[in-house]
Amino acid sequence: MSAPAPVYLDHAATTPLAPEVRAAMLPFLEREFGNPSSRHALGVAAARALEAARAEVARLCAVRPAQVTFTSGGTEANNLAVLGLARARARLGRHVLIGPSEHPCVRDAARALVEEGFELETLRLDAAGALDLADAAARLRPDTVLVAQMLVNNEFGTLYPLARLARLVRANAPQAVLHTDAVQAVGKAPVALAELGVHSLALSAHKFHGPKGAGALVLAEGLRPRPLVFGGEQEQGLRSGTENVAGLVGLGRAAELVRARAPAARAHVAALRAELRAGLGALGGAELVEPGGPGGVAEAIAAVLLPGPPAEVWQHHLEARGVFTSVGSACQARKGGVSPALLALGFDERRAKQVLRLSFARETSVDELRAGLTALATVAGELGARA
Amino acid sequence: MSPAEEVVIGRYGELWLKGKNRGDFERALQRNVRAALAGIDPEAAVEREHGLLVVHPRAGARSAAARLTEVFGFASLSVARAVPSALADLTAAAHALLAEALEGFPRERPVRFRVSTQRADKRFPMTSPEIDRYVAERIPPVLAPRLAVDLEQPELELCLHVRTGTSYVFAERLPGAGGLPVGTVGRAVVLLSGGIDSPVAAWMTMKRGCEAVLLAFHSYPWVGLGFERKVERLAAALARYQPRTRLYLAPLAEIQTAVRDQAPPPYRTVLYRRMMQRIAGRLARAERAGALVTGESLGQVASQTLENLACIEAAGELPVLRPLIGFDKSETIALARRIGTFSISIENEPDCCTVFQPERPVIRGRLDLCEQAEAALDVEGLVTRAFEARRAVDVVA
Numbered sequence: 057m058s059a060p061a062p063v064y065l066d067h068a069a070t071t072p073l074a075p076e077v078r079a080a081m082l083p084f085l086e087r088e089f090g091n092p093s094s095r096h097a098l099g100v101a102a103a104r105a106l107e108a109a110r111a112e113v114a115r116l117c118a119v120r121p122a123q124v125t126f127t128s129g130g131t132e133a134n135n136l137a138v139l140g141l142a143r144a145r146a147r148l149g150r151h152v153l154i155g156p157s158e159h160p161c162v163r164d165a166a167r168a169l170v171e172e173g174f175e176l177e178t179l180r181l182d183a184a185g186a187l188d189l190a191d192a193a194a195r196l197r198p199d200t201v202l203v204a205q206m207l208v209n210n211e212f213g214t215l216y217p218l219a220r221l222a223r224l225v226r227a228n229a230p231q232a233v234l235h236t237d238a239v240q241a242v243g244k245a246p247v248a249l250a251e252l253g254v255h256s257l258a259l260s261a262h263k264f265h266g267p268k269g270a271g272a273l274v275l276a277e278g279l280r281p282r283p284l285v286f287g288g289e290q291e292q293g294l295r296s297g298t299e300n301v302a303g304l305v306g307l308g309r310a311a312e313l314v315r316a317r318a319p320a321a322r323a324h325v326a327a328l329r330a331e332l333r334a335g336l337g338a339l340g341g342a343e344l345v346e347p348g349g350p351g352g353v354a355e356a357i358a359a360v361l362l363p364g365p366p367a368e369v370w371q372h373h374l375e376a377r378g379v380f381t382s383v384g385s386a387c388q389a390r391k392g393g394v395s396p397a398l399l400a401l402g403f404d405e406r407r408a409k410q411v412l413r414l415s416f417a418r419e420t421s422v423d424e425l426r427a428g429l430t431a432l433a434t435v436a437g438e439l440g441a442r443a
Numbered sequence: 444m445s446p447a448e449e450v451v452i453g454r455y456g457e458l459w460l461k462g463k464n465r466g467d468f469e470r471a472l473q474r475n476v477r478a479a480l481a482g483i484d485p486e487a488a489v490e491r492e493h494g495l496l497v498v499h500p501r502a503g504a505r506s507a508a509a510r511l512t513e514v515f516g517f518a519s520l521s522v523a524r525a526v527p528s529a530l531a532d533l534t535a536a537a538h539a540l541l542a543e544a545l546e547g548f549p550r551e552r553p554v555r556f557r558v559s560t561q562r563a564d565k566r567f568p569m570t571s572p573e574i575d576r577y578v579a580e581r582i583p584p585v586l587a588p589r590l591a592v593d594l595e596q597p598e599l600e601l602c603l604h605v606r607t608g609t610s611y612v613f614a615e616r617l618p619g620a621g622g623l624p625v626g627t628v629g630r631a632v633v634l635l636s637g638g639i640d641s642p643v644a645a646w647m648t649m650k651r652g653c654e655a656v657l658l659a660f661h662s663y664p665w666v667g668l669g670f671e672r673k674v675e676r677l678a679a680a681l682a683r684y685q686p687r688t689r690l691y692l693a694p695l696a697e698i699q700t701a702v703r704d705q706a707p708p709p710y711r712t713v714l715y716r717r718m719m720q721r722i723a724g725r726l727a728r729a730e731r732a733g734a735l736v737t738g739e740s741l742g743q744v745a746s747q748t749l750e751n752l753a754c755i756e757a758a759g760e761l762p763v764l765r766p767l768i769g770f771d772k773s774e775t776i777a778l779a780r781r782i783g784t785f786s787i788s789i790e791n792e793p794d795c796c797t798v799f800q801p802e803r804p805v806i807r808g809r810l811d812l813c814e815q816a817e818a819a820l821d822v823e824g825l826v827t828r829a830f831e832a833r834r835a836v837d838v839v840a
Contacts, residue, residue, distance in 0.1 A: 223546035248505070248506040
């Protein structure tokens with residue numbers, strides 16, 4: 057008997073490259089190897105390709121192309137926003153606020169600002185695991201220069217109310233810029249700058265079927281962070297270094313595809329989530345964890361509270377059966393620790409470790425999800441798991 | 444109750460003045476709006492409703508509204524909530540919008556506020572002041588203490604546009620781009636250089652409803668391909684302001700070499716420009732354009748004396764429009780920044796004007812001397828070859 061095809065339910069960690077993206081990239085890994093800064097035909101071809109990719113990312117976020125700065129990915133885009141925007145505004149104030157469950161590339165960048173004399177505070181979640189907006193309003197100050205709040209939570213799919221937060225920022229911290237880490241959001245929620253009311257938005261290609269090593273920081277008109285990388289003044293001086301042309305062309309194509317496919321993809325993953333919810337009910341003792349309530353969630357990311365042993369044990373048992381999932385986020389997996397959202401919901405450390413993350417994408421089939429559910433049931437039997 | 448649909452309403456600018464052409468203007472604007480939204484929201488519905496253009500976005504009303512501030516023909520735009528024209532619906536929508544808008548104001552002091560009703564449907568059973576009062580008097584008690592009525596200088600104006608069937612409630616107005624819908628005033632060929640001025644001239648041409656066909660000259664291989672790319676990017680920035688944009692790139696090197704070899708050096712620049720004028724005239728004929736447009740202003744550089752402008756213009760037949768003629772450089776730069784071309788224009792990239800530049804160009808050129816110099820040239824052949832060798836680029840914004 058041949059082993060069944062692996063079932064990949066970890067799209068929040070990364071996604072496979074779309075064939076269309078690969079095809080768009082290939083020429084730039086082969087004959088179109090020019091340096092975009094070169095002033096001959098090869099260089100000009102590379103530069104044109106970069107501009108076309110920039111225009112696609114601009115359309116995705118409904119901004120002008122000049123507002124898009126390419127980076128090496130989400131981490132660099134978030135670093136550039138947090139460090140660069142805070143530094144550029146330091147003369148206006150030195151108070152920085154970040155969301156309660158920011159990715160380490162936002163959180164640790166903000167902590168680094170403390171050494172530069174900035175004061176850092178963290179926003180809170182309410183008892184339902186939703187962003188506490190009353191608390192946010194109270195913490196915003198005239199000397200707040202940067203607020204960073206992610207758009208979609210990478211562990212639970214929680215959608216945060218950026219547009220409302222933006223109004224509070226405008227009212228109570230007129231000097232502040234609002235940055236959002238939208239790395240998990242592209243394809244799962246609208247990422248147009250104007251709809252969110254944000255000044256700055258980070259995204260990463262590999263989370264939406266693009267290549268790794270390519271991302272962007274999208275900035276409101278006229279906003280200029282201090283650069284982190286110095287050199288040949290590429291990207292209008294905001295990000296020096298010869299551009300990753302193939303990767304960025306891939307980002308552009310992925311942005312184009314996700315824009316066209318997002319509505320259908322969202323409907324599809326919503327159906328998958330409904331199926332998962334029903335399947336978990338049948339399993340007994342397992343349930344979806346939805347901080348902030350089921351209305352405000354990106355359906356592609358499902359956190360499942362499992363009975364019995366820690367989720368990590370489930371993860372490895374599932375993996376042995378060809379089903380790939382994760383415990384917490386891939387980035388947090390290396391660091392350990394308990395998610396603030398789970399603490400807010402009143403989970404103790406033991407229960408917090410019983411949460412397994414399944415994440416879908418447009419290409420996840422109903423059959424794959426069912427295979428995953430079957431594997432969960434089998435593993436439950438093996439582990440003798442009882443709530 | 445489901446939340447009211449968010450739409451974008453656009454108010455016409457000077458279209459009102461154009462009595463019998465109004466239908467054409469409205470249709471042109473509708474077409475241009477569809478084209479402008481194609482990139483970010485291709486499924487948006489765009490409708491004309493008695494003096495308003497109403498966009499039903501699929502991908503977000505704020506993005507659509509921001510994009511439409513770049514489309515000529517609107518006096519102003521608002522993101523509005525569309526509700527049935529009934530008092531209860533209007534009041535509920537107005538109060539919901541008020542609650543949201545108040546989040547954007549500090550809590551420490553009362554917000555200066557008023558309700559402004561505009562009643563287009565005169566059959567509606569209440570007058571505008573009566574509706575104002577009705578809505579204001581029923582503001583929920585949690586919101587009311589935060590407001591101080593100020594009819595003269597409100598910070599927050601809650602607007603109710605009462606119409607037949609569907610009414611609109613909004614609290615903000617974005618300034619429109621003004622001008623006239625592109626395409627309603629014909630077409631012109633704009634001579635685009637890599638500099639700061641000509642893209643602004645192109646924008647001003649479009650602003651007055653005239654479609655801009657862009658023409659640039661390159662001197663490859665005396666200058667590099669970087670120049671062509673720069674012009675393409677300028678064209679892409681300009682393409683945001685009209686529904687479709689075509690850029691032509693014509694080679695000037697043969698002409699420049701011939702002029703260098705045959706004509707007195709001080710006259711080179713004027714002679715290049717006379718040649719450009721002729722090529723532009725050919726293109727205008729092919730594109731059925733009624734005028735040429737340049738970024739020239741008076742007295743900024745040596746070639747822009749009245750005498751030289753006259754020498755240059757005499758080479759062509761079509762009217763030459765110079766929208767920047769009265770601008771100081773600082774005014775042009777301010778506009779270039781606003782329309783998004785400045786940062787591209789200042790990139791250091793040699794253009795065709797730098798090729799074989801004379802050390803001392805003529806300041807007060809004489810037409811008879813231009814013609815005398817050209818007698819030694821195969822003007823017809825040079826112009827024809829340059830025109831035929833043009834490359835067309837369909838520019839995507």
